[in-house]
Amino acid sequence: MRKIALALALVSLSAATAVAQQPPGGRLGTGLPVPRYVSLKTDRVNLREGPSKDHRTAWVFQRAGLPVEIIAEYETWRRIRDSEGTEGWVLHSLLSGRRTALVMPWAKGNQPPISLFDKADEKGGVAAHLQPGVITNIKGCDGKWCRVVIVLDGARDVDGYIQQEKLWGVYPNETVE
Template sequence: MRRILLLLALTVFSVPQAFAQQAPGGRLGTGLPVPRYVSLKTDRVNLREGPSKDHRTAWVFQRAGLPVEIVAEYETWRRIRDSEGTEGWVLHSLLSGRRTALVMPWAKGDVPPIPVLNSPTDKSAVVAQLQPGVITSIRSCDGTWCRVVIVLERARDVDGYVHQDKLWGVYPNEKVE
């Protein structure tokens, strides 16, 4: 009897996650493709161990606009992954379809700044330099270059082009319009 209860408990608590990850075509919740990139809507987003408020909060994100990848859906919950590979569940209402990207979050140590250019060619003028970890807004991507905007306080926003492979928040060769 004890074994049956344990199996029943394991089934009840693991069904949502297992079902969400095995949904045919990745279209369980919204009908949108899974995986896909989105961003955090607010400065405080609880990352939970499972798809309900009853599950323990494993992490709290504190950076609105941070890009995350939706890797599964279950009802109003989205399983997300951040740039460091951390995964967990968040309410869909805490996510935005606004596309953002992180500049080279994988870079360690002394890395030269990434140039933002005034046109999508390596020979164009540099309009800014970005350190790894800076959040950019994605305006468009052609598969090689992304047009990005960086909002600066007390200064003019930076608008220019960055090599797509220097950004986390867009897939290789992805086109964004």
């Protein structure tokens, strides 16, 4: 009888431990799809080692509009990943649903400029030449091409089309409206 009681106590303890160690992604805060892309709302976003302000800041992002991928949710915290694969936790209020993307952040060395076309066709006119790492605002994607806007300054923007595969911040074949 003691063995049964001890076994039940151990089962209860291991169940409680399993709940306590449940991956933070197990408790969704929004019900929105995970993973999904969002962007940083401000120029200063602390990336933490865990989902609370008690956890150490591992990195500080300093680029509003930078696209990041939400890979888990826990209450008001979101586990994100950037284009370089760095992961950590940020408070949900520091993120925006505004869709942005980076132009070929994986390109290294003497990469020729990436063409931004005036229509969704490689035979179209070139609206601009972009360097890898440029942040674009996504206006829409059809699964192959994305219409994007690059903000140059307060008075001018460049609007055009880029092949979706050249962007980090949209999934392959994803449509964005």
